[in-house]
Amino acid sequence: MALIVQKFGGTSVGSVERIEQVAEKVKKFRDRGDDIVVVVSAMSGETNRLIGLAKAINPQPDPRELDVMVSTGEQVTIALLAMALIKRGVPAVSYTGNQVRILTDSAFTKARILQIDSQNIMGDLKAGRVVVVAGFQGVDEQGNITTLGRGGSDTTGVALAAALKADECQIYTDVDGVYTTDPRVVAKARRLEKITFEEMLEMASLGSKVLQIRSVEFAGKYNVPLRVLHSFQEGPGTLITLDEEESMEQPIISGIAFNRDEAKLTIRGVPDNPGVAFKILGPIGAANVEVDMIVQNVAHDNTTDFTFTVNRNDYEKALSVLKETAQTLSAREVSGDTNIAKVSIVGVGMRSHAGVASCMFEALAKESINIQMISTSEIKVSVVIEEKYLELAVRALHTAFELDAVTA
Ligand code: ADP
Numbered sequence: 475m476a477l478i479v480q481k482f483g484g485t486s487v488g489s490v491e492r493i494e495q496v497a498e499k500v501k502k503f504r505d506r507g508d509d510i511v512v513v514v515s516a517m518s519g520e521t522n523r524l525i526g527l528a529k530a531i532n533p534q535p536d537p538r539e540l541d542v543m544v545s546t547g548e549q550v551t552i553a554l555l556a557m558a559l560i561k562r563g564v565p566a567v568s569y570t571g572n573q574v575r576i577l578t579d580s581a582f583t584k585a586r587i588l589q590i591d592s593q594n595i596m597g598d599l600k601a602g603r604v605v606v607v608a609g610f611q612g613v614d615e616q617g618n619i620t621t622l623g624r625g626g627s628d629t630t631g632v633a634l635a636a637a638l639k640a641d642e643c644q645i646y647t648d649v650d651g652v653y654t655t656d657p658r659v660v661a662k663a664r665r666l667e668k669i670t671f672e673e674m675l676e677m678a679s680l681g682s683k684v685l686q687i688r689s690v691e692f693a694g695k696y697n698v699p700l701r702v703l704h705s706f707q708e709g710p711g712t713l714i715t716l717d718e719e720e721s722m723e724q725p726i727i728s729g730i731a732f733n734r735d736e737a738k739l740t741i742r743g744v745p746d747n748p749g750v751a752f753k754i755l756g757p758i759g760a761a762n763v764e765v766d767m768i769v770q771n772v773a774h775d776n777t778t779d780f781t782f783t784v785n786r787n788d789y790e791k792a793l794s795v796l797k798e799t800a801q802t803l804s805a806r807e808v809s810g811d812t813n814i815a816k817v818s819i820v821g822v823g824m825r826s827h828a829g830v831a832s833c834m835f836e837a838l839a840k841e842s843i844n845i846q847m848i849s850t851s852e853i854k855v856s857v858v859i860e861e862k863y864l865e866l867a868v869r870a871l872h873t874a875f876e877l878d879a880v881t882a
C-alpha cells in the first residue's frame with residue numbers, strides 16, 4: 475500500500491463533469507488500497523477572473539486582500555471534489571491551507587511554505603478518508619491567508635508529498651508529460667520519459683509553466699519522486715529524477731523553454747567608471763524590480779551602453795527609475811522595448827559537449843533572426859530576440875537539435 479499525493483490542475487477541475495471524472499480516478503486508486511491525498515487548483519480561468527475583479531477596483535490591489543480573495547477559487551474545488559467522492563461512497567474530507575496548517579511567510583501573492591502540519595491529514599488517512607487539500611494557499615504566523623504565486627498548487631502538492639513522506643507525487647494536467655518544448659507551440663514536440671531535477675528547474679525558471687519552479691526546487695531538495703501525467707489519458711507521463719547516469723546516451727539538449735514575459739531597457743552613453751553597474755541597477759533593485767539578463771557594451775569615448783531585462787509587469791516602474799538614474803549620471807539616452815522574447819536551450823549534456831551555443835546561433839542565423847542578448851550557464855543558453863520571431867525560433871531550434879518527433 476502506497477501513500478500518493480495527486481495534484482489536479484485548473485483544466486482538470488474546470489467543470490462539474492471534470493470534477494466527477496477526477497473523483498472516479500481517485501476512487502480507482504483508493505480501491506486499489508492506496509492512501510490518497512488530493513491537491514486541487516481553482517477551476518480553469520477562475521484565478522484570472524478573481525484577479526480581474528480586484529484590478530477593476532484598483533490596478534494595484536492590496537496584496538493581503540488579493541490573497542483573501544484569490545484563495546477562494548481553490549476552496550470551491552476542494553469542497554466539490556470531496557462531495558463527488560462522498561457521493562461515490564468514498565469517505566473524504568476537504569481542507570483549506572489554514573485548516574491543514576500550511577504555514578508560510580507573509581509575502582502575500584508569492585509566499586513560501588515554511589512548515590506543514592501533517593497530523594490532521596495522517597489521522598484522516600488512518601481513518602480511511604481521502605484528504606482533499608486546497609492548492610496555492612497557506613497561512614502566516616499571524617493567521618493571514620497567503621498564496622504561493624501563479625501555478626502554486628504544484629508546490630502545495632510537492633510540499634505535502636515531502637511532509638507526508640509520500641511514495642510519489644503525481645501532477646495531473648492537460649498534457650501527458652513534460653515535452654521537449656511546449657507542445658501547444660511545436661507540434662513535433664516529444665514527451666520525455668525522464669528529465670533531471672536540474673534540467674526541469676532550468677526549464678521552469680526559463681518559462682515552461684508545466685511545473686511551478688518552487689515545486690521542482692522542493693522535489694529536488696527532499697527527493698520527492700515526481701511525475702507529470704495526463705489527467706484523463708492513461709500513460710507513463712514524465713518522471714523527474716535525480717538520476718543523470720544515462721545522460722551520456724541522451725541528446726545534448728533536453729528541451730527548449732521560452733518566455734514572453736520580459737522587457738528590455740537600455741541606457742546609453744554612461745561614464746565607464748567603476749561602480750557604474752551598481753549605480754544603474756542599485757535603484758532598480760531598491761524599487762523591488764528583479765533583473766534577469768544584463769549586457770554591458772565595450773566602452774568607447776569613456777562611455778558605455780548598458781542593457782538589461784526585467785519582467786514585463788515591472789517595465790514602466792523600471793523605465794521611470796532608469797530615467798532618473800540617467801539624469802544623475804548625465805547619460806545620453808534611455809530606451810526600452812517590450813516586444814522581446816527569451817528562448818533557451820537546456821540540457822545537462824552541454825557540460826560535456828562543446829559548440830552547443832554556436833549550433834544555436836547558426837540555426838537562428840539561418841532563419842535571419844537577430845540575437846539581441848545572450849546569456850549562458852553550465853546547462854543552458856538563452857537569447858533575447860524580437861517577439862514576433864519566437865515561434866519560428868523555437869521550431870528551428872527544435873529541428874536543429876534533433877528533438878523533433880519522428881512521424882510515421
Ligand atoms: P495546470 O492548470 O494543470 O497546472 P498549466 O497550464 O499550469 O496546467 O501547465 C500545463 C501547460 O504547460 C500545458 O498545457 C502546456 O501548454 C504548457 N507547457 C509549457 N512548456 C511545456 C513543456 N515543456 N512540456 C509540457 N507542457 C508545457
Ligand code: ASP
Pocket residue numbers: 483484515516521522547609610623624625626627628
Ligand atoms: N489557481 C492558481 C493559479 O491559477 C494556482 C494553480 O493553478 O496552480 O495560478
Ligand code: MG
Pocket residue numbers: 483625628683684685686
Ligand atoms: Mg500549473
